[in-house]
Amino acid sequence: MRHTADGEAVLAAIRSRRVVRALTDEPVAREDLETVLDAGRWAPTAGNRHLQRFVATDDPTTLRVLRMVSPGMIQRPAAAITVCTDHPRAAEFGFPSDAPGLHVDVGTAAATLLLAAHAIGLGAGPVTSFSRAAVGVVLRLPDGWVPEMIVCLGHPAPGAPAPMRARPRLTWRDLTTWVP
């Protein structure tokens, strides 16, 4: 099957994206953060409801405190986007708080944010190991907004070791079962 050049570029970005945890101190331009956030808006959501909220910060003090309550945040990000689920809004649409679609939507949003960051040359990595209660306080989240994943962002540090890869590397064949 023939692919367009744009299609090939998308596939190349999907294949080359890796979690980047070695980041420089250089700030991330607001315009670049907005580009990543705009991409996140286009992630598919259950019923097209858009029940996720993106809480963005590039404030060094806020980022430092976020790290203190996030054991999984190995990197020192220059910016972070916390993907939250707006549970009061979800309830208005009849989603119970444990509806699987709400978690799936966090994943589609995060994957889109990570890919967008990679596409514009930023390093990015997801973090889920954090105190939800503490992150809620640090980010002054409204009642009912639950932080689910923090996407850390920054400029990749030159000369950093290559990110760890799964060995042996899985192929799509390892992950796929065909049915008649």
Ligand SMILES: Cc1cc2nc3c(=O)[nH]c(=O)nc-3n(C[C@H](O)[C@H](O)[C@H](O)COP(=O)(O)O)c2cc1C
């Ligand atoms: C649901 C989820 C939770 C994750 N939590 C963390 C985390 O807390 N800290 C971290 O450094 N990486 C975290 N990661 C990143 C994974 O470790 C990483 O995606 C995986 O090792 C594969 O690396 P790659 O994306 O570069 O291929 C998480 C990824 C996912 C999908």
